[in-house]
Amino acid sequence: MNIVNPATEEIIASVKEDDSKSLAHKRNLLKVGQKNWAARSLAERLRIITQFYNLLDAEKERLAAMLTSEVGKPLQQSRNEINGAGTRIKWMLDHGAKYLSDELVTDTPELKEYISYNPLGIVCNISAWNYPYLVGVNVFIPALMAGNAVLYKPSEYATLTGLEIEKLLRQAGVPDDVFKVAIGAKETGEHLLDMNFDGYFFTGSYRTGKHIYERVAPKMVPCQLELGGKDPLYVAGDVKDVAAVAVATADGAFYNNGQSCCSVERIYVHEKVYDDYLAAFVKEVESWKTGLPDEEGVYIGALTRKEQLKVLELQVKDALQYGAVLLSGGKRKGEKGNYFEPTVLTNVTNQMKVMQEESFGPIIGIMKVNDDAEALYLMQDTAYGLTASVYSDSWERAENILSQIDSGTGYWNCCDRVSAALPWSGRRHSGIGATLSHQGIRAFTRPRAWHLKR
Numbered sequence: 168m169n170i171v172n173p174a175t176e177e178i179i180a181s182v183k184e185d186d187s188k189s190l191a192h193k194r195n196l197l198k199v200g201q202k203n204w205a206a207r208s209l210a211e212r213l214r215i216i217t218q219f220y221n222l223l224d225a226e227k228e229r230l231a232a233m234l235t236s237e238v239g240k241p242l243q244q245s246r247n248e249i250n251g252a253g254t255r256i257k258w259m260l261d262h263g264a265k266y267l268s269d270e271l272v273t274d275t276p277e278l279k280e281y282i283s284y285n286p287l288g289i290v291c292n293i294s295a296w297n298y299p300y301l302v303g304v305n306v307f308i309p310a311l312m313a314g315n316a317v318l319y320k321p322s323e324y325a326t327l328t329g330l331e332i333e334k335l336l337r338q339a340g341v342p343d344d345v346f347k348v349a350i351g352a353k354e355t356g357e358h359l360l361d362m363n364f365d366g367y368f369f370t371g372s373y374r375t376g377k378h379i380y381e382r383v384a385p386k387m388v389p390c391q392l393e394l395g396g397k398d399p400l401y402v403a404g405d406v407k408d409v410a411a412v413a414v415a416t417a418d419g420a421f422y423n424n425g426q427s428c429c430s431v432e433r434i435y436v437h438e439k440v441y442d443d444y445l446a447a448f449v450k451e452v453e454s455w456k457t458g459l460p461d462e463e464g465v466y467i468g469a470l471t472r473k474e475q476l477k478v479l480e481l482q483v484k485d486a487l488q489y490g491a492v493l494l495s496g497g498k499r500k501g502e503k504g505n506y507f508e509p510t511v512l513t514n515v516t517n518q519m520k521v522m523q524e525e526s527f528g529p530i531i532g533i534m535k536v537n538d539d540a541e542a543l544y545l546m547q548d549t550a551y552g553l554t555a556s557v558y559s560d561s562w563e564r565a566e567n568i569l570s571q572i573d574s575g576t577g578y579w580n581c582c583d584r585v586s587a588a589l590p591w592s593g594r595r596h597s598g599i600g601a602t603l604s605h606q607g608i609r610a611f612t613r614p615r616a617w618h619l620k621r
Contacts, residue, residue, distance in 0.1 A: 168351065170326055173239035173505045174459050174469040182326055184351035187358045190318075193347040194362055197289050197316040200344025205286050205314035212312055213263055218339035220256045223249060223300075226335065230300075232461070234328050238296055239469030239505060240423055241460045251585075252300035256308055258587035259608060263312045266605045267612065279619040284612035286314035287389065288365030293356055293379070294329070295370040296322035296471055297426040297527075302370040302393065303332060305591070305602040307346065310368075311336075313611040316345045320359060322371075323352040324471050364388065366611070370428075371395075372525075373551075373596045380599070391600030391610060394593055395525045396553030397432045399546035400582055401568065402444055403539065403559035404437030412558050413447035419556070419582035420531045421452065421509055424470055428597075429554045429576070429583050433515075433522045434533045435542045441535045445513065448533065449494050452509045457500060470505040470528060479507050479528045482521040486532065491515045496529070517548050525551070543568050552594025556582040575601075 170180040185193075204212070223230070231245035240248075266284075273280035292306045299321055307317045321329025333348045349355055360367075360382045366389040369379050376392040383390050400419065406412050420431040436444050460468030470476060476499055483497050496508030507529055515522055515532035522532045536542045546555055546568075556578040557565040569577035575592035578584070585591055585603070592601035601607055 168323060168326070170237055172236050173471050173473070176503055176505075179236055180327060182330075182350055185349050185355050185358070187361070190349055190355070190358050190362065193349065194289065194318060194364075196344040197318060197347060200342055201286070201289055201314075201316035204311075204316060204342065204345045207314075209264060209267055209312075209314075212314065213260055215340040216256065216308060216312055217260055219336055219341070220253060220260065222335045222339055223253055223256070226331075230328070230331055233331060234299070234325070235460045235468075237327050238299070238325055238471045239460055240426075240471075241465045241468045244423055244468075248298055248300050252304045255301070255304050255587040255603070259304075259308055259312065262605065263309070263608060266608045267313055277621055279617075279621065281617050281619075283615045283617060284313065284609060285615055287611055287613060288315060290315045290317050290366045290368060290611065291320070291359050291362075291364040292317055293320045293359065293367070293369045293371070294322060294325075296324035297423065297428075299325040299328045300332075301585075303329075305393070305607065306368045306370075307332075309602075309608045310611040311341065311346065312608070315365075315611055316347075318347050318349055318359070318364070320349040320351075320355060326350060367391070368610075369393070376598065389600075389610070391602070392593075392598040393428070393591065393600075393602060394553075394596060394598040395428050395527070395551065396430075396593065396597050397523065397525055397549045397551045398429055398554045398556070398574075398582075399549070399572075400431045400434050400556040401536075401539075401542040401546060401558070402434070402436045402440060403542075403557065403561075403564060404439035405560045405564065406440055406558055407560060409440045409443045410447040413444050414451045416556075416558070416582060417448050417451045421455075421467070421529050422583060424467060424507075425529045425531075426471060426527050427583060429585070430527075431531070431556065431582050432526055434531060435536045435545055436533060437539075437542070438535050438537055445494075445533060449511055452495055452511055455509060457506065457508070467506075467509055467529060470507060473505050475528050476505060476507055479510070479526065479530050482519075482524070482526060482530060483510060483512070485520045486512050486515060489516065489519055491519060491521075491532070517545055523549070539564065539568060543571060546572055550596045553597035554578060554582070 496510030500506040590601040
């Protein structure tokens, strides 16, 4: 399998894909290794993960350069991702002992009741390319902490990063038969679904997540899906610093080229501030530098997947056909590399593809609304339910709107952010289960009840 730099279209590496035989061999090794790993003390496992945390920081520049070369994001954003992964790991290390240790419920002279949190066993983690470190550590770090073995399949678009993760975990002290990488694309993923694991954890698109859920359902093991979104944002009419809100929300829509599950994907603006907001938003977008992602000051790099260029072109075409107005961008950029101009569309409606189908690229539709009620109605008009944002000078106003939206996360005066202390979860087409927080740690365990009568 060739690894292609999306910014230059040059082949930067070639790797051998796994087949069913090699994957079965890796799983058999993990079956033996998991028992020995689970038998180690929690303190020892946490010590090893701490070593990985330290190595990630020490190797940051090299890892960031490699990540940029295979996914196309600007180098500083790659550094930011690795820093963010470190922050999440640190939170898990600081709280892992609390949430993985036995939990005493009752302790009387007659009766003792407690809960133990046992590992699932061998976990299959099919991961994503847009934030391979961030979405990766959400799964394999708590899985390893809890005593599981992990067969980790990085996206075919982030293979080199996946192999570096494996290398650093080895260096940190994770045994060779506790963490294995599965190399390949769709066929490799299908082989994994044919095999027996004690839990499946996937990050990616709704379509693939639905397929995985249906395939593994008969096995009756945990299947957790972190899927996409069509995340809405509303700018209320009471916002005073409209320009600052425009700058912040433009970043929320276009950071990492819009290739984030929680990117702002559609914006509704109260008519009182619409004109000022739109002018400031377009000014900010047109100030960004587009170019090779390893160049200083570049904000918009190359899209990771070439196929996504066609998706964005079709969304623009559909919107313009039904009356949208193109204010900026709208087409591919340059003759080489997966570049698409940052695109702003107005006069949009919720019937257009750009307002209904996940874009996962540097494109946004902005719609004027008359009041909060109209904004709420339009924000709810989606099959997804990952995040929703409201910018307003009144918390009461924002809370009234957000409390009526069925999403896993609500933002007031912020967007496109994740905290390790809070659960990351989706509703409906945005997924099942939760990573991060204490729920994300315990997702990799099976609780066992103990009744001890004295």
